[in-house]
Every structure is written in structure tokens, then in C-alpha cells.
Amino acid sequence: MRLTTKGRFAVTAMVDLSMRQTRGPVTLAAISERQHISLSYLEQLFGKLRRASLVSSVRGPGGGYNLARPTGEITVADIISAVDEPMDATQCGGKENCIDDRRCVTHDLWATLNEKMNDYLSSVSLADVVSHQQGKQVQVIKHFRGTEGPAEAPAGKAAEKVAA
Amino acid sequence: MRLTTKGRFAVTAMVDLSMRQTRGPVTLAAISERQHISLSYLEQLFGKLRRASLVSSVRGPGGGYNLARPTGEITVADIISAVDEPMDATQCGGKENCIDDRRCVTHDLWATLNEKMNDYLSSVSLADVVSHQQGKQVQVIKHFRGTEGPAEAPAGKAAEKVAA
DNA sequence: TTATACCTGACGAAATTGGTCGGGTTTTGG
DNA sequence: CCAAAACCCGACCAATTTCGTCAGGTATAA
Secondary structure (H helix, E strand, O other): OOEOHHHHHHHHHHHHHHHHHHHOOEOHHHHHHHHOOOHHHHHHHHHHHHHOOOEEEEOOOOOEEEEOOOHHHOEHHHHHHHHOOOOOOOOOOOOOOOOOOOOOOHHHHHHHHHHHHHHHHHOOEHHHHHHHHOOOOOHHHHHHOOOOOOOOHHHHHHHHHHHO | OOEOHHHHHHHHHHHHHHHHHHHOOEOHHHHHHHHOOOHHHHHHHHHHHHHOOOEEEEOOOOOEEEEOOOHHHOEHHHHHHHHOOOOOOOOOOOOOOOOOOOOOOHHHHHHHHHHHHHHHHHOOEHHHHHHHHOOOOOOOOOOOOOOOOHHHOOHHHHHHHHHO
16 A cells, blocks of 8 residues: 555546536546646546546547546545555565564564555545535545445444544 | 655664664664665665664664664554655645645545544554564554544645644 | 664666546437 | 547656665763
8 A cells, every 4th residue: 555646646536537527527627637647647547547447438529537436435445456556665575584583573564554554544435535624524434324234343433533 | 654665664674673673782783684675675674763762863873773662652653754754745735826726636536535544553563563573463552542533624624743 | 992783875777656538338318 | 520528548758755774973881
């Protein structure tokens, strides 16, 4: 899990998409204009997002992008790991042939920290970010109640956290 | 708060230092050998760590580095922000002249997320990492400690915090 | 006084970032 | 049918960052 401006662009674009998609597909051109991200860069990012099944595309005039899942089921971690390839960080490349006797210290160290980071970012959904962004706080969760089916653990937890 | 391999090297080195410093200062050469990080790169990193008052140096033979504070009082966030200059991310550079009417969306969005990230990494101390690393599996962290009050304040506050 | 070890700055190759360009392909609507 | 809208794709590029080398310093214990 790497955290760079690239991931930020992606999350920013996805938040924009979340807030507009109520009326059909959203074009990259519109996102580009609103968020001041170059169209070509957005195309690269959304190519990855599509391949990661986070968005779906509609081609032709009137087309654009839709979220592939409800906002409550897409996490910040999903987005970031879709566009930022994971940094390997353990120079032994996952093997256990590190010269040290008991696996190089970095192994478990980063595995643990990575996991923690991922846990956290996985607990923040697009819905959380959007609702907070709109100043409405937790209201969005109520909105979803009937239509969403059984609420997932991460989303619900995140909602509590934001509410707290 | 950026998260790259550079920060990982720094944390790795600091963990190594933590585990060895019981018997006097630790030389960079020793860390270099154990963690397979080049000596010159370590010197750059420790220059920053020293300037951030996270370590203190002892020159001359028998010298090396010591932690400037007990392991429980140095957090992962301290280390990372010492070596990774913060990513600015809001292309308006903190100004409010973003072309959008109501401050570009990225502003409050990243201020909030940044704050959350920082809260988490600030809740993990070197002592936590080391004890977990040594297989003790001490119930890792008491994280989620602070985040109650400030998080939900209207966006302006978070922005201020980051700007400060 | 010498070896140890920190300290500093300049320099560089490689990767990443953020973006451009020039082409496609699919689909709507006139 | 045909043109325009929009996604799709790969090559390419400047700037920056990453990771590291090199060549010197300076402080200090032995």
C-alpha cells in the first residue's frame, strides 16, 4: 500500500463520480474540468479502475463512467490499490532467502504495518467520504438502508467511526 | 503524509536501532549490514532524523546513533514525516483561489483523510512495532484512542490544521 | 596521531509522476 | 449512412523522486 498523489487523484475523481452519478454516466471530460485533472491522465487512471471492476464504462455519445458498486461498498483502499501498484519493500521479493537467518526484519514488520494501514483505509468507504464532504455527516447511511441488502461489516463500522 | 519505500527504509532502520541500542550507540555501518541499506543512503536518512530530533549522534570511535527519546515516545508518523517531505496535493497550494466556487473538493477531502492517516500512524510507536516484531504479539495497539472530538468539525478546521 | 565514525555536498542512473499526442473503437442521433 | 461523442490504447516525454556513489570533510577515543 503506497500513498502518493496518484492515489489522491484517483480518489478525488471517484468522489466526484460518486456525487454526480445519480443522473446517468459521468464523462471524464466533466471530471477533468471540475477537478482540474488532465483528461489523458484520467483516462489512464480509469483504465485501471475499470480493470479493477470499480467502475463500468458506457461507450458512445451520452456515455461515460458509472460506479460498479454502491458507494458504501467501495473503499479508499480499493481505489488506491487499483491505481498504485503495491510497493514490494522487502528486497528479497517475498522469498525467504534473505541473507538473515530468520527472514529479514522487514518482512513481518511491513506485513504488519501494511495490514494495519490497509485495515484502516478499507474501513473508509466512498459513501463515508462523500457524506463527510457534503457536511451532512452520517445521514447517507440512513438513505441506503432499504436498498442495500445486508450491510457489510466494513461499511457499517466506518459509518460509526465517522459518526463518533 | 506520503508513504513510500523511503519512509519504510527509515522505519526499518529505526526499528533496528531500537532493538540494539541497549548497549550504547549503534553505528550506521552495522545497520547497513543487517538491513542491507547502503551506508550513504542511511547517512542521508539519519541526517534528517537527527535534524528532526528523533536520534542523537555520538562522533568518533565507539560512536554511533542513539534514540533521542524512549521507544514508546517515537511514532511511525514521526519517522515518516521526518524523511518524506509532505505531499501538498491541493494544487492550489493552500490558497483558496481554486477556480471552483466552494474551494476545490480536494481541499477538505484530503485534509480529513490526511488527518485520519496521521492519527493512525501517530498511534503506533516504535515500542509497539518492536514488541510485535519480536513475536510477542502483545495485543498490538490501543489505537483508535484519540479520534473522538476533532474529526467532525467543519472542514475549515482540518484545513487549518494541515496548513499549520 | 591515527583509526573510527559521523557529516556534508555534489553527482548520477533508474523509476515514477503527470501529462501529451495520435491514433483507434463503439455507439448515438440526424 | 455518417458524423460526432466518448471511451480506449500505446508510445512518448519533461520533471521529479528514489536510491545510491563518491569525495571529501570534522570530531574524538585509544
